[in-house]
Amino acid sequence: MGRDRDETRADDLAGLFARAPFEANGWDTALKALASHTGSARAQLLALGERHAAFNWVTDANPTFLTEFDTIGGYRPDVNYRVATTRAPLELTWEVHYTAARAISTNEAYLDYVRRHDAEFGVQMVLSQRPGVLFGLAALHGQAEGHTTEAQREVFRRIGPTVLDAIRLQDAIEHQGAALLKGSLESMSSAAILLDAVGKVCGMTSAAQALLGPWTLQVRSAALHAVRQDIDQRLQARIAAALTGLDTGPADLWLRSEDSLILIDVRTLPRQDWSFGFAPRVLVTLRAPLAASHVPARRLAEALHLTTAEAEVVMLLAQGHSRQTVAQMRKVSVQTVVAQLRTIFQKCGVNREAELVAIARTVIEMASR
Template identity: 30%
Template sequence: MVAEPRGIANHFLEAAIEPARWLDVLQHVAEETRSRHAQIVGVGPDFDVGFNWVNGMDASAHAAADRTELMLPSTNYRVAAGLSAAPHDVVWENSYAALRPRLTGDAYLDLCSDLDIPNGCQTNLVAGADGLIGFSLLRSAREGPTDAATRAMFAAFSAAARVAASLQVALEQDGCKLVAGSFDAMDVACFVLDQRMHVRALSRAAEDLLTRGALRLVEGRVSSPMPQIARRLSAATQAVRDQGVAAASVVVPQHAGASGADLLTLKLHRLPMRPWNMGFAPFAILTAKRQSAATDGDLKLLRDDYGLTAAEAEIAMLLRQGHSRAQISERRGIGAETLRSHLRALFGKLGVRRETEAIHLLHALLS
């Protein structure tokens, strides 16, 4: 058993608390093991790349490597080895050699050739339902396969890396609880989401919405028991997660046939980006607030400040309350073409182009 390299445990723990230090620690590991790269990578349960930290790897190499199609166990022998490894086991080139013939394509093999990283060894630091966090040496053809002494040194590094990774995950999860606690103090329903938009913490008022069935969790994400609303919420969630949208709003009935004060306004807000997180830090919040009924003041603001006619202002309030175009037409006693004409004028006066943009603006103006 090789003793843990002097001081490395402290360096790993410092990186867990100040994650910008991870690359320095990985550089140290690579130098000590005479390897081209050391790597810590997070792979989600759907084999998406949560993060990929590698010393000495430039942006173009990351762009080539950090693709979901190259993280599938059917195409990537390192991911396949990580999924089959027992806890704390170190796997190396003999496992890679056994797995390579089973791959369904050569894309990852070609990548390893292009980046000159065919050799190395690895272990899992964290593994569970959320995926795995792996720790690896990536070695060039010239550096050759790992030998027993290198793997023993790597195992010693891994013990410190495992403690540090677990600590950072715990700190990120505690951050989610802290955010939820802040909303508890304000008696606001709030779901705290990670970068996969999974709920990591929630306030007591949010728990109450789940208990009453107004909202539900589906595979860890906030959804609605009503299919149409669930689809709208899913689209808003994807926009915030994948399309760089800073915020989105969805009006949700608390029960079938709900209207007015029985409607909930769900607001998704993307939080400032936190570099060097392992995917468990707060990424976004979803708050739920009871829909307030339209007031004369709201209607006056829309008429006076934005020049909406009385009819356009009333249509705007119905949009904000979550009514569909068909419902608005029926309620106003107008045809679809007349409603479209009103909406075109309304959008122009509000300075938006789409219905979803109008709804979000109305929520912001009249909250």
């Protein structure tokens, strides 16, 4: 009878996790049930990146429990004995492993942290690992609960595969949202790069792809980097701030490409409750007067019956550049630009540059809507 009851409770718990991606507060409900089934004060589900936690959900936790975790570097194995004892996916570690790790090296700041929050003991399981991020499930015990029992650890063994399946389902749902957002940005001809909760590139428009190169930006190990080291340091600082939800300030990161300038803007995207970090968390937009504006130039050419080269000249003038600057950006002589303008004036039926710019700005504004 006892075993049948345990199996029934395990089946009920598995059902809660299976429904979690589809129900409001479904993950919170399932985690609280897991805490109850394992005699734990709190249950925890988290994803650890290389530099910070992508998310860290702990049921019924004091808010300082989460903020202090990041402050002391709780995602690092040299700090957190729980992280140091992680094993292969779906294998358990518990107090006996924690004790062994602490005998080798004890981080006093982390030990003080878990004791103050009454979470020194427990059992945990790595659910999955992918490059740059680890997903883990844990039951946290304090002094009142003491060490976990074999029966409580058996709950973890049974529920682990079901929780992993639910995470994969949540992954698919969030990636679908990322694809929809990327499609919307693509339709607006935006040069945009999407980053997930651990700062990895999870989407990029074709306009942004066109701006990457040996002189500007590159994606290395799924992370976005500026080629110039000084710019990259500032870019990484902006990305780190955006990942934590901080305002990154005005766009003022400039890169010089082979034929133009690129302005980089980094912004935090609105966060959703119970997001696993697969969904885009940061939007990086690139603005270049020439290379990033190939679609407006094409539309300008169509509207005014110009060649692509002529349309690019008009577009740069409409952005306020002088004829000398246009010549430099296009790597031609000023005389060439003047000769092109004579043809452009004739095609557009104007006599002055100001008239041409006014027409061009109207076309660009309409094409951008």
